[in-house]
Amino acid sequence: MNKPYQRPAQDEPVWWFVISGGEILLTEEKQIPHGLLDEMPFPDLSEYKTVFIGELRERHCYLVVADFGDTNFSAVGEFLSVRELIIGTDTEMFAMAARSKQVADFLSTHRFCGRCGSRMQAVDWEIAMHCHSCQHRCYPRISPCIIVAIRKGRQILLARGKRHPEGLYSVLAGFVEAGEPLEQTLEREVMEEAGVRIKNARYVSSQSWPFPNSLMIGYIAEWDSGDVRIDPFELEEGGWYDIDNLPRIPAEGTIANKLIMRLKAEIDQESKS
Numbered sequence: 544m545n546k547p548y549q550r551p552a553q554d555e556p557v558w559w560f561v562i563s564g565g566e567i568l569l570t571e572e573k574q575i576p577h578g579l580l581d582e583m584p585f586p587d588l589s590e591y592k593t594v595f596i597g598e599l600r601e602r603h604c605y606l607v608v609a610d611f612g613d614t615n616f617s618a619v620g621e622f623l624s625v626r627e628l629i630i631g632t633d634t635e636m637f638a639m640a641a642r643s644k645q646v647a648d649f650l651s652t653h654r655f656c657g658r659c660g661s662r663m664q665a666v667d668w669e670i671a672m673h674c675h676s677c678q679h680r681c682y683p684r685i686s687p688c689i690i691v692a693i694r695k696g697r698q699i700l701l702a703r704g705k706r707h708p709e710g711l712y713s714v715l716a717g718f719v720e721a722g723e724p725l726e727q728t729l730e731r732e733v734m735e736e737a738g739v740r741i742k743n744a745r746y747v748s749s750q751s752w753p754f755p756n757s758l759m760i761g762y763i764a765e766w767d768s769g770d771v772r773i774d775p776f777e778l779e780e781g782g783w784y785d786i787d788n789l790p791r792i793p794a795e796g797t798i799a800n801k802l803i804m805r806l807k808a809e810i811d812q813e814s815k816s
């Protein structure tokens with residue numbers, strides 16, 4: 544197994560996930576840089592924290608933690624939001640970029656122990672920070688969120704969050720609270736945000752969403768009872784939309800888009816049979 548703080552071999556082309564201030568280094572073609580260390584127009588990486596974070600298409604992936612506003616990588620490309628990688632459907636690449644962003648964030652926010660305040664050390668065989676004074680150990684934080692497409696006949700429940708751009712509608716989502724099973728989060732969030740009861744919730748798939756560290760757990764469910772009452776603290780507006788006449792929805796590559804398209808496909812399939 545690869546240790547996190549090794550470096551790539553000289554003759555080994557790898558993927559380079561360079562993170563600066565929460566943004567990722569992308570080439571002019573909006574791609575993750577790939578190649579041999581010696582051939583990359585990088586600064587001296589001994590000055591940077593370099594972390595092995597996994598494999599993608601039979602190549603190793605390395606995180607390089609750059610400084611905020613670091614200009615030493617400008618010969619490769621520029622630092623942009625990880626969201627740039629959602630455009631298109633390369634979900635593996637997006638997932639690894641999400642991982643690199645979250646590991647960089649973890650390392651920069653766990654330099655000191657939350658229990659005793661001593662300086663923490665990186666563990667050399669897994670991605671973790673350890674306090675040798677009080678033995679407290681931390682791992683990258685992952686915050687689970689449910690996200691659910693709710694159906695009523697040929698309609699879907701969509702809402703516009705306060706931070707969504709004008710005209711963009713999505714499915715409901717919310718954080719799992721401490722001690723809560725996912726089934727309960729689903730019922731609670733849907734009731735709180737839209738005032739309706741759901742039934743027959745089915746898990747579809749999940750997506751890491753590194754803004755800053757969510758894990759979106761996606762479901763499809765059916766409306767059971769209640770009129771829609773949108774929570775004005777969390778949402779701007781919302782309601783039932785005909786599946787054949789949808790407003791603007793989140794981009795392809797997002798789990799919200801996937802859930803909406805899955806629900807539409809299921810409804811279309813039913814009306815054919």
Ligand SMILES: [Zn+2]
Binds near residue numbers: 656659660677679
């Ligand atoms: Zn400690």
